[in-house]
Amino acid sequence: MTMLEDQEGRPLLQAVDLRVVFKPKSDHPVVALNNLNLRVEARSVTGLVGPDGAGKTTCLRLAAGLLVPQAGSMHVLGHDVVHEADLIRPRVGYMPQQFGLYEDLTVQENLNLYADLQGVPMSLRQEQFARLLDMTDLVKFTDRRSGQLSGGMKQKLGLACCLVKVPELLILDEPTVGVDPVSRRDIWRIVYQLVDEKGLGVVVSTAYLDEAERCNNVVVMHKGSKLAEGTPKSFYSRVSGRVFVAAPQPPQTARMLHGEVLQRSDVVDASIQSGMVRTVFSKNSPVLTNDVAETHSSPIEGESEKKTLRTIPKDSLVPVTPRFEDVFVDMLQQDGTVIEKPLLAAPDEDTVKQTRPVAVKNAPAIVVSSLLKQFGTFTAVRDISFTVHRGEIFGLLGANGAGKTTTFRMLCGLLKASGGEIHVAGNDMRKTPSKTRSRIGYMAQKFSLYQQFTVKQNLRFYGKAYGLHRAQLQQRLDWALREFDMEDRKDVITQSLPAGFKQRLAMAAAMLHEPEILFLDEPTSGADPLARREFWARINKFAREGVTVIVTTHFMEEAEYCDHLLIMAQGQQLAAGTPAQIREYAVSEKTPEPTIEDAFIQLAES
Template structure:
């Protein structure tokens, strides 16, 4: 039977597409896409959203003619990528999650290399480079090595390299993962400018639902199927009348009120927001009666967001899967959380003490005279733009990097003289999880247990406890490198907690995670902190700063703000900014400091 006639008005036309992986040599078959249909009009901006493993990357790789569908019809700019792959790739640009910059080449040399690969004529390059460098604000960095750029600048360079030729369709796979709010805003300004001025068609996958709100169309994927698609306003409608803002009473941290609300029947979602808790309910009324007995001082209705509707869709889909026997059972830690009456630990002991900390790399000062302390059972956030010095600070706290000067004590141990002893009290989850991909889950746990000096019966006991807690029984003999991102995160957490550390360091551990996975992650962290574990976290999701007891914001190695989330928001507002949430507070504080620095240089 002949396929559908390609429409000249569609940049991407997907009809009942299927894609499977595995199914041989003992590898279970996975339906990455199952009967997926969607259309992307020419000149439009379309977002793909969904949990880890939903099929977003698979769909983009099919559109980029890097994979072939197992069934259905797919047209890219009217072309069949299965039989016309080269013609498709000549007219599109695709930026994968791990874009291949050459770190030992300069910004200009990377642009030249990609222009050569795409056959961009010399007479076209000059004007194209000028425009791209201006849009990405990289004009003054053309001679800098790509490996020396901050994470946000690398992403902008990757986008510039993707656009060295002018495509008819741009495919972007999670371009803002690991990028701070300032760089995220700049990247989106570039994308929207391209759509508006060049009528470029763009399909972008994202973990940020506020980014999807900016798109004309949003496609929600889950387990390879389309749950919903339409404009953001259309998709928000089911959540209308179900969203509330609950203000904690008696100074209770928002994360503890969130936990209480999540345990109520009929709650679909609860997440800290600006010191309060955004509460999504299955019912449109009765919230006042549900409030009785809860530590809530005020409750008010608020307009629905796309993220609210997204969480409704996922909860509904998971409940249906659970009813049919396809969903996963809650892990023991989730069951414990559901029964817990969490309270704040009352210890005032400082387990991390930092005084006048400095770290230099040659003439470059990465951390410039930083001072703070962290108490037992506290959740402490290290925030800052890409290149601010927070990762350097983080690595010194973990004992992975020596300080140039200043004092640093962790769990009562001086890190300048006894780093190995201090590390025995510490668990560490790196941004890339530091797992051994060619080893099984079991072998990874055994290795990390040995590194923490756990052997024999004690190692077996702790491994069993972590496997149970993080729901890893079914994955024990799977290769870690083949696990979905959510399970890699669970394994990394299990490995870090094997030796029951006093302090847990989390370096952007939720980078790239969808909202549902982030909720589950922070419920675990809340439980650990309530039990007395000290948590130090870096993150680019500013909503996660609301889970912290206190936060430190750095830029260019210097401390800009230190205090509770409320105190930091108040500091930003005192500078004249219209602050609604931590995202706007973060941007305001960093921009205020940068304006002061510019004025200081001009005055000098």
């Protein structure tokens, strides 16, 4: 009898009316799960999606035997998670968001360690290791320390360590966060290879809604409860007939059209896709009934009158097939979750000059020529050149380990270049980096604010670090709390903030001193889809006000919001241009209208 045959006819995981409350006796208890029902079958992949705080991670920790519920029940492989957790753990593979690789150990040593921990017999190890290394494309890296691997390679090694003893149920908590598209595809290939060959069941939470389309079954969670469940395509009827794309009319850009569309009260969601603006309209939108979308007015911040935004002629809207992401946002909007829509209308030029008097109109904000960075005998960046103009959003893309973060850190003055030239805000970063630092804002990939400070204390600390004092400091603190909608959370300890608000706080701190140039290193990594939308709406707003933005990202759909892109591979320039020019690399008979992700994979593999 195989290990899964005894489960034939019953689910690998079944949860009934689960309830989990953290700090139940405090004044502010947190309901993580509320009457949740869930079922995971063998030979299938079940996806958990939802915004931050939906309860996805809590649910997965329960399944791994790491938590117990206050009410309800969960059975995994026929065993109760409360009373029989010790019988469950050896038969389950669990990969948390921060998987515990030992960075001083090599790839092979990590595999050996996890084989020891899971009691894999020596006679089976060689064959299993060879199979896992082949599946994860790590054969050539067995002697490399895991701390020296790229982010994508670390994730694949973490998955391999979970699989040194083939589990009956595989639990993955956002396994592809911070991973480039090629590595993301590899991880999903590995998952489905195991499902097909071994018949195991998989339950996975994900922040990428396109990955929900890969699942056999999807559970949408919100505030600890299940909103809906079904196959990805079973959700489409919810927004059928309400999803359109529209092309910007020159000189209007896709980013400008996107900003205007977002301000319409009849728009549920808007995003940029392949140079077009994809829009989900509400059920009562005049677009669905009239020949011309009604003129929509919205108050502009700081002005008493209303300005009329551009109308959308109905003949410019092309209906398209829904995708799961359209449904997800519509579902949460109906449930009362509202996406922030910062006003994106461009301010008067005089306002921009008063705000940032040191900026010169049309002058390059950044000029990089023949950039070189060496670490001993290893060349991390070689012969990179580009120019970024004021008010542009410039994207640095590349697979994990391509050299983009190294380039990014040299631009910020956090790392000294080995050769070439870098001019930022008119200053030579190799000779006088201190002159530039007061004119740039920096938001690190990992949250870097003080967790034990309140929101206001963090802002005050960073304001003083940027040289703000007294009335000016207070003015900027008031601006940050108002602009990022944190006035009612100013006295909250940062550690207890939801992930989306931590992200707002980090960006607010970076913008306190009104920088000319804003550096964002994978700012939305790990953020849920709603938080990402809100974040990019704010980035667009600042760019329209004249701020230059340099961003690295692994979300290829976010690259569509950039004016220009540079794609790197092995420390060198692979391609550069506008999003439209980058997409041209992937145009073929099979993909006549490719996405940035299509082009990225095409370039990376070639």
